[in-house]
Amino acid sequence: MIPYAPFTPKQTEYIRRAQTSWLNVAEGGRRAGKNIINLIAWAAALDSHLHLCGGVSTSAVKMNIIDSNGFGLAYIFGERAHMGQYRGRDARTIQTSTGEKVVILAGGKKGDDAARIKGNSYGSVYVTEVNECHPTFMKECIDRTLASRRRQVFFDLNPKPPSHWFYKDFLDFQDELKRQGKNPGYNYGHFMVLDNQSLTNEQLRVELAKYGHNSLWFQSDILGLRTAASGRIYENYDPHTMILTPEQVGKLKLVDLAVGVDVGGTDATCATLLDGYPMAREGKPLKALDMALVASTFGGLVSALALLFFSPPISRIAMSFGAPEYFALALFGLSIIASVSGKSILKGLVSGALGMLLATVGVDSISGKSRFTFGSVMMYKGINMIAVLLGVYAIAQMISRVNGGGRKGQRH
Numbered sequence: 001m002i003p004y005a006p007f008t009p010k011q012t013e014y015i016r017r018a019q020t021s022w023l024n025v026a027e028g029g030r031r032a033g034k035n036i037i038n039l040i041a042w043a044a045a046l047d048s049h050l051h052l053c054g055g056v057s058t059s060a061v062k063m064n065i066i067d068s069n070g071f072g073l074a075y076i077f078g079e080r081a082h083m084g085q086y087r088g089r090d091a092r093t094i095q096t097s098t099g100e101k102v103v104i105l106a107g108g109k110k111g112d113d114a115a116r117i118k119g120n121s122y123g124s125v126y127v128t129e130v131n132e133c134h135p136t137f138m139k140e141c142i143d144r145t146l147a148s149r150r151r152q153v154f155f156d157l158n159p160k161p162p163s164h165w166f167y168k169d170f171l172d173f174q175d176e177l178k179r180q181g182k183n184p185g186y187n188y189g190h191f192m193v194l195d196n197q198s199l200t201n202e203q204l205r206v207e208l209a210k211y212g213h214n215s216l217w218f219q220s221d222i223l224g225l226r227t228a229a230s231g232r233i234y235e236n237y238d239p240h241t242m243i244l245t246p247e248q249v250g251k252l253k254l255v256d257l258a259v260g261v262d263v264g265g266t267d268a269t270c271a272t273l274l275d276g277y278p279m280a281r282e283g284k285p286l287k288a289l290d291m292a293l294v295a296s297t298f299g300g301l302v303s304a305l306a307l308l309f310f311s312p313p314i315s316r317i318a319m320s321f322g323a324p325e326y327f328a329l330a331l332f333g334l335s336i337i338a339s340v341s342g343k344s345i346l347k348g349l350v351s352g353a354l355g356m357l358l359a360t361v362g363v364d365s366i367s368g369k370s371r372f373t374f375g376s377v378m379m380y381k382g383i384n385m386i387a388v389l390l391g392v393y394a395i396a397q398m399i400s401r402v403n404g405g406g407r408k409g410q411r412h
Helices: 009-018 034-043 058-070 111-117 135-143 165-179 201-208 216-222 246-251 267-281 285-319 323-335 345-359 385-402
Strands: 023-028 050-055 081-086 089-096 099-107 124-128 152-157 186-191
Touching: 009 023, 009 034, 009 186, 023 034, 023 165, 034 058, 034 124, 034 152, 034 186, 050 058, 050 135, 058 099, 058 124, 099 111, 111 135, 124 135, 135 165, 165 186, 267 285
Parallel strands: 023 152, 023 186, 050 099, 050 124, 124 152
Antiparallel strands: 081 089, 089 099
16 A cells, blocks of 8 residues: 555645635646545535546446545445445445535446436436546436536546536636636646655656656656647657658568468457458468458448448337346347358357356446446456467467468469
């Protein structure tokens, strides 16, 4: 656990202003203590019965708000706080001198996550990494506090480019109102890693030495400024050696990754593997690419027309979906395994079962319960799908090629 350290005057002033402000935004560089500052201010605002804390996912909420390296709600309230359920959602119940307080945990990465926090009015809301959440979720969080007798909203965020939706759609307007003296309930604080009193001078020196002081990373991570890349980002980028002319491109023999190596670059290229890679091994990679191009173009045009004409009625059907329909849809998806299993249906079923088992690891997006995490917060987000795909497909194919399994019949 990180050692406790005193607040700076700037941090103390932000916490003081938060007691009388409806909107509190802590923005700045990484490791600047924004999260801790907001937690202390928010803990003093829990005077109503029901409150909400949100983030990209419920696992992010647990890490940043409930635990927070020993500074979260679990440690602020100690034995008076317990994890439980509130109407089927993960919640933290806190016993205080003014009665029981319930803090609901909610993920907000997707637009439909906003529907899961409806139906309640919250006394206060704290959303961590708010600019990583979906705009609809963020707006719903604000709307849900409208009826509170002491309305308080807390946001923390790492800086994004100035054109980011959170600034353009929301925060820039609040800043302008404050400049005009029309928004006295808006409390904004900007913090840097230099404001973090828990870091020693030696730790700060080592951290600052990692960045070039003119780089975008220094301006964003250390100074906490809203930056946007312009021109060439990498100074060691040499256009004379890295940019190819049309003539040079014409002389190259390019083979699509999905056809030449048997590893799909994207989800869409996985179907190309079924016929494209065997054709490439027979010495027909260009024919496979031509067929993939024609099929992709035809499929894209047909899909676009279908979306144009059929999306309204389909959307009405989708809105009526409930648990039985989603279960049937999932079952249909699993049945597709039989059509791509080739000669061995058993292998296809085993692979599908293994995939379902891996998908259960992490925090359930509906109930918020942890599954197969074994007490590790690193497992809250589940198993990284890219790592699984690389391990199962890409690395296996590379080993096969190194051992000579991919040499037969290849011609270029």
